Amino acid sequence: MSARRDLVRAVVGDGTAVRVDPIACAAHGLCAELLPEAVTLDEWGYPVVDGRRLTAEEVRHARRAAAACPTLALRLERVAGTLAGPPPGH
Numbered sequence: 001m002s003a004r005r006d007l008v009r010a011v012v013g014d015g016t017a018v019r020v021d022p023i024a025c026a027a028h029g030l031c032a033e034l035l036p037e038a039v040t041l042d043e044w045g046y047p048v049v050d051g052r053r054l055t056a057e058e059v060r061h062a063r064r065a066a067a068a069c070p071t072l073a074l075r076l077e078r079v080a081g082t083l084a085g086p087p088p089g090h
C-alpha cells in the first residue's frame with residue numbers, strides 16, 4: 001500500500017471515522033500534535049492514521065483536531081458498520 005493511500009485510511013471509533021483529504025492537506029502536522037494516539041507523520045510531514053478503533057476520549061481529541069485543521073483536510077464522518085475503507089476510486 002502506498003503512503004498516499006495510507007493518508008485516507010479511516011480511524012473508526014463509536015461510528016465516527018477520521019479521514020484526511022490528501023489534496024487539501026498542507027502537512028502542517030497539527031493533527032498529529034492534537035491526536036498523537038492515532039496520527040503519526042510520514043517522512044514528508046503528512047499524517048498517517050493507524051486504522052484502529054478509538055476510545056471515547058480519543059474521539060473527542062479527533063473532533064478537536066478536525067476543528068483545528070487549517071485547511072479542513074481532516075474530517076470526521078459518520079460510518080455505518082465496521083471499519084471504513086478508502087473512498088471509492090482510491
Ligand code: SF4
Binds near residue numbers: 032070074
Ligand atoms: S492539521 Fe490538517 S493540514 Fe495539517 S497535517 Fe493534519 S490534516 Fe494536514
